[in-house]
Amino acid sequence: MSTSRKYLIAGNWKMNLNSAEGAELASQVVSMFGQQTDVSVCVCPTFTTLEAVSKVVNESNVQLGAQNMHYEASGAYTGEISAEMLRHLYCNFVILGHSERRQYFGETDETVNKKTLAALEANLKPIVCIGETLEEREAGKVSEVIKTQTEGALSGVTAAQAENLVIAYEPVWAIGTGKTATPEMAEEVHAEIRCLLAGLFDEDTAEKVRILYGGSMKPGNAAELLAQKNIDGGLIGGASLKANDFGGIVEAAVELSK
Numbered sequence: 001m002s003t004s005r006k007y008l009i010a011g012n013w014k015m016n017l018n019s020a021e022g023a024e025l026a027s028q029v030v031s032m033f034g035q036q037t038d039v040s041v042c043v044c045p046t047f048t049t050l051e052a053v054s055k056v057v058n059e060s061n062v063q064l065g066a067q068n069m070h071y072e073a074s075g076a077y078t079g080e081i082s083a084e085m086l087r088h089l090y091c092n093f094v095i096l097g098h099s100e101r102r103q104y105f106g107e108t109d110e111t112v113n114k115k116t117l118a119a120l121e122a123n124l125k126p127i128v129c130i131g132e133t134l135e136e137r138e139a140g141k142v143s144e145v146i147k148t149q150t151e152g153a154l155s156g157v158t159a160a161q162a163e164n165l166v167i168a169y170e171p172v173w174a175i176g177t178g179k180t181a182t183p184e185m186a187e188e189v190h191a192e193i194r195c196l197l198a199g200l201f202d203e204d205t206a207e208k209v210r211i212l213y214g215g216s217m218k219p220g221n222a223a224e225l226l227a228q229k230n231i232d233g234g235l236i237g238g239a240s241l242k243a244n245d246f247g248g249i250v251e252a253a254v255e256l257s258k
């Protein structure tokens with residue numbers, strides 16, 4: 001990673017942990033990393049667990065993120081949550097366009113774009129997820145998919161806003177499968193994403209955007225992935241549910257920051 005960017009290790013808890021379980025895990029994370037400042041650490045619980053976790057991470061350096069939001073500010077949108085509601089619970093981040101939302105809940109580049117603009121407007125840092133399926137990789141379409149998803153999600157975002165943006169490259173075939181992209185495979189795509197950002201904004205801005213890797217990242221493979229020039233952190237699923245595993249990944253980032 002470049003020295004101008006601070007690693008971000010974010011735990012995507014997905015649909016796991018009720019508020020009591022989430023508060024317990026968050027307090028373990030706070031006791032390990034609540035005081036350190038070398039690496040940004042963030043946990044992203046379910047909506048119903050956000051408030052309990054917010055109280056636990058409050059006044060520590062562990063930050064809070066949500067897993068989704070709606071793009072409208074308020075109104076007749078049954079079952080939805082707005083950016084302002086997340087800010088009210090002291091969320092700093094929001095994951096947008098996760099492949100599970102694209103696959104199961106009809107999320108498109110267009111809705112991801114609307115959500116990204118609304119999040120930035122509300123001072124939430126969007127973690128915009130992109131990544132190809134195995135079928136797309138085997139058909140040689142990785143660059144095409146990455147370009148379409150990146151440009152689609154970021155349409156209308158200004159260079160000033162982009163400084164608060166995080167991109168997560170999550171190859172769909174590596175999520176929850178135990179199959180990780182090799183550091184070289186991941187770095188190749190991360191470098192491409194940075195190039196796309198330079199085209200959309202400018203080189204300086206592109207250098208400031210953190211690009212996370214996600215997909216079966218664990219303590220055993222984190223260091224080699226995080227050592228790549230354009231890999232600025234991780235979006236962690238399964239391993240973020242165990243304090244020791246998540247801690248091992250954060251430790252790897254702390255070591256590399258020295």
Ligand SMILES: O=C(CO)COP(=O)(O)O
Nearest residue numbers: 012175176215216237238
């Ligand atoms: O989807 C992910 C994070 O958003 C990655 O999940 P796993 O770490 O479980 O593969």
